[in-house]
Amino acid sequence: MLTEKSHLASPEALEIRDISLTFRERRQHLPVLNDISLSLPAGKFISIIGPSGCGKSTLFHVIGGLLKPDRGNILMGGQNVTGQRGLISYVPQKPALFPWRNTLDNVLLARELTGGANEAAHEEARAWMNRAGLGGFEKAYPHMLSGGMQQRASFLRGLLAPQEVICLDEPFSSLDELTRSDMQRWLLDLWEDSRRSVILITHSVDEALILSDTIYLLSGRPAAVLHRVDVPFTRPRREDLTEDPGFLELKREIGARMKEEQRKKPI
Numbered sequence: 050m051l052t053e054k055s056h057l058a059s060p061e062a063l064e065i066r067d068i069s070l071t072f073r074e075r076r077q078h079l080p081v082l083n084d085i086s087l088s089l090p091a092g093k094f095i096s097i098i099g100p101s102g103c104g105k106s107t108l109f110h111v112i113g114g115l116l117k118p119d120r121g122n123i124l125m126g127g128q129n130v131t132g133q134r135g136l137i138s139y140v141p142q143k144p145a146l147f148p149w150r151n152t153l154d155n156v157l158l159a160r161e162l163t164g165g166a167n168e169a170a171h172e173e174a175r176a177w178m179n180r181a182g183l184g185g186f187e188k189a190y191p192h193m194l195s196g197g198m199q200q201r202a203s204f205l206r207g208l209l210a211p212q213e214v215i216c217l218d219e220p221f222s223s224l225d226e227l228t229r230s231d232m233q234r235w236l237l238d239l240w241e242d243s244r245r246s247v248i249l250i251t252h253s254v255d256e257a258l259i260l261s262d263t264i265y266l267l268s269g270r271p272a273a274v275l276h277r278v279d280v281p282f283t284r285p286r287r288e289d290l291t292e293d294p295g296f297l298e299l300k301r302e303i304g305a306r307m308k309e310e311q312r313k314k315p316i
Contacts, residue, residue: 061124062246063089063137063214068111068121070104071271080271081107082118087265087274089214092244096257098303099267100311105250108272109216112248113137125214138210142219144203146191152202153178153187159210170209177205181239197228204236208243217249221256233259234288241285254303258296259286266303269310278303 070082081104089095097105110116112123114134123131130136138159146155153174160170178184181201191199200220207215221229233256240247240260251257257264264278278299282290290296 061088062091062093062126063112063248064124064127065108065112066122066124068108068118068123069271070107070111070116070118082111083268083271083273085121085267085272085274087277089246089248090262091213091246093262094240094247094249094260095263095265096249096251096261097265097267098251098254098257098307099272100269100307100313101252103267103270103310104272105267106218109139109218109250112214112216113139136212136214138207138212138215140204140207140215140217140220142222144191144196144199146199146202148191151188151190152183152194155191156202156205156209159206163211174205174209177209177239178202181205181235196224197232200224200232201235204239208239208245213246215245215247217247219250219252222252229256236260237286254300254307255291258282258300258303259290264303266306267310269313275310276306 065085065087068082068085072079072081085108087095087097097108099105107116111118114130114132114136117132121131122129125136147158150158153171156174156178157170160174175184175187178187183198183201183205186194186198191202194202204217204220207217221232224232237260249257249260258280261280264280265274266276266278267273268275281295282293287293
């Protein structure tokens with residue numbers, strides 16, 4: 050089920066080709082990313098997992114143009130966009146909603162910034178908010194919402210942004226287990242309807258298997274792609290998928306690989 054990294058074809062919604070990056074400060078050199086290649090086909094959902102501190106979030110910064118790699122390229126739709134900003138929609142670990150804006154205005158923020166917050170956009174946002182369980186909270190401010198509701202608003206903001214690719218940086222990591230499970234199911238339902246191109250960073254093997262079409266397992270720092278997992282479960286995903294013997298075996302296999310990498314991390 051696990052395969053070694055292979056050559057990637059183009060074009061894709063997002064393609065990362067041979068990315069390497071070393072942080073340099075005075076005489077200190079810290080290699081962070083090492084020859085990373087991966088692919089996000091249009092309308093698919095991929096996940097990146099790996100040991101804590103291996104460089105997963107740094108890779109997102111490279112994808113978003115906040116950092117420029119020493120080597121390699123970022124392509125979108127076959128076009129080289131390395132170092133360019135504003136081409137992805139980003140959903141951070143914490144909701145990062147503006148406290149002075151109500152929920153509807155927070156959801157529409159990306160549209161506003163690109164000049165597309167017209168009446169049609171407002172109606173679309175209200176419709177998505179109703180489907181996301183936020184109906185009736187359009188005028189509520191972030192402090193009036195639960196953690197799960199804030200995260201839903203944050204995801205809707207990313208979903209309604211005009212960019213094709215959505216990058217999710219461990220968006221459910223701060224939620225309790227029950228709320229996290231509910232949010233995973235909610236995200237699956239919304240994604241099935243929107244079919245945006247999504248790349249997720251997560252520490253949870255369960256989460257990656259539940260949500261993804263493909264999983265990339267990274268090594269410890271400097272991060273390299275060790276294995277690609279093509280998730281074999283059909284969509285829409287069953288409610289009882291986590292009890293499936295095939296799910297449990299694949300979870301065990303990936304978990305063992307992750308533990309092996311974590312043990313290599315220096316103390």
